[in-house]
Amino acid sequence: MSRVLLISPNTVSDPYPVYPIGMAIISTALASAGHEVRQYDLLVEGRSEDRLKEAISGFDPHYVGISLRNIDSVDSCDPEDNWYLSSDLDLVRAIREATAAPVIIGGSAFSVMPEEILGYLGADYGVVGEGERTICGLIDGLNEKRPMPRITANSVRNGNVETATTCSPCWENGLVDFYKQESGMMNILTKRGCPYRCAYCTYPAIEGHVIRHRPPDDVVDDMEKLKIDHGIDTFYFTDSVFNDEEGGYLKVAEIIVRREMDIKWTAFFRPARMDRETWSLLKRSGLYAIELGTDASNDTALWGLNKQFCFDDIYDFNEAAVRERIPCAHYVMFGGPDETEASVNKGLHNLDLLRNCMVLAFSGIRVLPSTPIHGRAIKDGLVAEGASLLEPIYYFSPDIDAQKMYDTILNSFQRRINRIFPPFDGLALMRKLKSVGYRGLMWNRLVRFD
Numbered sequence: 001m002s003r004v005l006l007i008s009p010n011t012v013s014d015p016y017p018v019y020p021i022g023m024a025i026i027s028t029a030l031a032s033a034g035h036e037v038r039q040y041d042l043l044v045e046g047r048s049e050d051r052l053k054e055a056i057s058g059f060d061p062h063y064v065g066i067s068l069r070n071i072d073s074v075d076s077c078d079p080e081d082n083w084y085l086s087s088d089l090d091l092v093r094a095i096r097e098a099t100a101a102p103v104i105i106g107g108s109a110f111s112v113m114p115e116e117i118l119g120y121l122g123a124d125y126g127v128v129g130e131g132e133r134t135i136c137g138l139i140d141g142l143n144e145k146r147p148m149p150r151i152t153a154n155s156v157r158n159g160n161v162e163t164a165t166t167c168s169p170c171w172e173n174g175l176v177d178f179y180k181q182e183s184g185m186m187n188i189l190t191k192r193g194c195p196y197r198c199a200y201c202t203y204p205a206i207e208g209h210v211i212r213h214r215p216p217d218d219v220v221d222d223m224e225k226l227k228i229d230h231g232i233d234t235f236y237f238t239d240s241v242f243n244d245e246e247g248g249y250l251k252v253a254e255i256i257v258r259r260e261m262d263i264k265w266t267a268f269f270r271p272a273r274m275d276r277e278t279w280s281l282l283k284r285s286g287l288y289a290i291e292l293g294t295d296a297s298n299d300t301a302l303w304g305l306n307k308q309f310c311f312d313d314i315y316d317f318n319e320a321a322v323r324e325r326i327p328c329a330h331y332v333m334f335g336g337p338d339e340t341e342a343s344v345n346k347g348l349h350n351l352d353l354l355r356n357c358m359v360l361a362f363s364g365i366r367v368l369p370s371t372p373i374h375g376r377a378i379k380d381g382l383v384a385e386g387a388s389l390l391e392p393i394y395y396f397s398p399d400i401d402a403q404k405m406y407d408t409i410l411n412s413f414q415r416r417i418n419r420i421f422p423p424f425d426g427l428a429l430m431r432k433l434k435s436v437g438y439r440g441l442m443w444n445r446l447v448r449f450d
């Protein structure tokens with residue numbers, strides 16, 4: 001048995017703080033393997049090094065694990081220095097000053113560029129992809145004094161989806177109460193994997209293309225426990241795409257209805273057609289708002305991102321949501337592959353057609369390794385082959401003038417409360433809503449139905 005201190009360094013709380021569910025899942029896996037685990041969340045504890053060092057000396061861990069969620073804000077317009085790895089470097093240094101325990105890095109951000117991040121942070125070991133089994137195997141190996149590789153990738157990364165599991169997160173009472181107070185909702189994962197291949201996205205490289213559902217009863221058990229023990233009645237399903245083609249999401253909804261849970265939930269959807277019966281089931285189970293992976297505003301740009309749907313699908317989905325009086329937020333990126341001045345103008349016209357909804361727009365697309373857009377950026381001469389992507393580089397189609405596009409979007413969105421650009425304007429708005437007591441998604445309060 002080892003003592004393992006797990007740390008979540010994410011302190012981003014805009015638009016709302018997100019429970020460190022990855023750390024909580026790893027905590028369950030380690031505890032199930034017989035280890036003693038403590039979870040330390042920097043958003044809750046603050047960035048005080050003294051406090052962290054006290055926690056380390058009080059627990060005297062054999063290993064320290066750090067779960068990295070984000071590298072940066074993926075927003076080319078961000079006026080603040082939101083490159084999080086520099087504070088992660090400070091964190092590793094502070095840990096080193098307090099303990100000689102090996103430092104293990106994991107998490108979704110780490111998995112995107114493990115070699116570079118491990119090198120930058122100077123940690124001892126890295127776990128790539130889903131970490132439940134991998135970290136237990138690594139610690140076993142180290143305890144048995146076997147030579148272990150500095151970086152270990154999990155079975156999904158190696159193409160073996162059969163052995164991948166997802167366990168129930170180990171909810172910490174103090175953390176749950178903090179997130180309930182600060183964000184008003186809890187995040188729940190029902191499955192892993194994404195079958196799609198969108199040009200900019202790292203999810204499939206991290207989780208694989210095969211969807212693996214958690215047993216839906218286990219998912220709803222977790223929600224029921226959070227409701228009974230902590231009074232949580234609002235949930236965010238953090239699956240990459242909630243409405244999977246296999247219909248696993250419907251089983252979750254059916255169980256919520258059967259158990260008469262009386263909760264609200266939201267999720268990230270794909271604009272796929274849903275019949276009235278499906279909408280009805282989802283609403284009865286508590287669906288109250290949808291965030292939509294719209295991603296681009298016109299067919300040219302959707303094609304360039306390999307979205308495998310067209311703008312008509314987005315329009316139809318939004319109309320169906322309006323009919324059901326469910327507010328939608330569309331996340332849209334401008335400037336991607338194949339975007340031109342004409343397609344930007346067409347896209348802004350298209351977005352004007354979307355009624356009773358929120359639109360949040362981004363300019364440029366963060367280039368990350370293992371994504372098709374990386375290859376495209378090299379081909380278009382925007383990134384040199386082998387160049388580091390650790391610091392943000394954004395893809396802008398060579399066929400647009402980025403400044404002109406920025407001004408055009410700004411001009412189109414101006415003075416409309418449900419059209420947000422640049423993204424930090426939206427965050428400022430959310431902060432205002434938070435300051436007057438609103439919690440949860442918040443943007444849904446800005447959508448009015450006729």
Ligand code: SF4
Nearest residue numbers: 194196198201203240
């Ligand atoms: S953007 Fe969404 S749908 Fe596309 S590959 Fe990523 S997770 Fe899947």
